[in-house]
Amino acid sequence: MERILVSACLMGLTVRYNGSDKLLISRTLARWRAEHRLVIHCPELAAGLNTPRLPAEIRGGNAEQVLKGEAKIIESNGDDVTQHYVLAAWLALRAAQEAQCRFALLTDGSPTCGSRQIYDGHFSGEKIAGNGVAAALLRQHGIEVFNEAQLDELIQRVAEADK
Template sequence: MRPILVSSCLLGLKTRYDGTDNYSQAVVDFIKNNQLTPIPVCPEQLAGLSTPRPKCWFSIGDGDSVLDASGKLIDEHGEDLTSVFLHGARECLKIVEMTNCKHAILQQRSPSCGSQSIYLNEKLVQGVGITTAMLKKSGIKVFSDDNLPAKKT
């Protein structure tokens, strides 16, 4: 069975910022039907943030911008957490390398995991999270529960 990195909240683990999950039967079925081994991760927890934790969003740019040193991510109290989220992304990349993952399914709209949309100043916009940006830059194909591939990965 081939490994695939998966946002732990999509698998039913209560790792979201508010202590809940984003369980996705479609993701679980995709993993099972394609005989994949899920490698659950939560970049925020890997960075040392607690659960629950304050809401976070980009105040400038998105994940690609952060990797280019022009983006910024803050929490709802205005604290700059850019370096913390970068640390979580790096930890995920270490896991990808250890497990030889080539694909990931990550939670849409997350400041770490968003693959098509993120929050910029509390408004939903097109963009990618920090972990997604780092994984894509490293050649990992990233999907969300909104855009699972039709064919086997």
């Protein structure tokens, strides 16, 4: 039975930067939760960041460059919080590996969990194609990452893997 790392905010926990959730309602997620397949995790909280916290965006490159120390994650007040977010990524990977997750369902747009889109690094509200640092690191280690809009694809992949 496959296990899935899931962003805590998608499960209704109020852990997003602004103190909100991003609840994703699905019968399949409810069933998976009852079957103890879900590893509910907030990388930012695991790394010691507070809720609420200032918005943060990747600047000067992409998630892979952040992980290599070649780009930064900056809060809206200009503070460099790169190390907190890199730690968050590694803690997400550890949680996934310890639970033997082959899949992750993460919140898109986040500098940590974004798997298709992130914000442009200028706090303009504009999104660009890209990954957050946790999504990038999980993928580097062979974990398939999906966002909330890809739930049907994840359900299909898990069903295939369960066979």
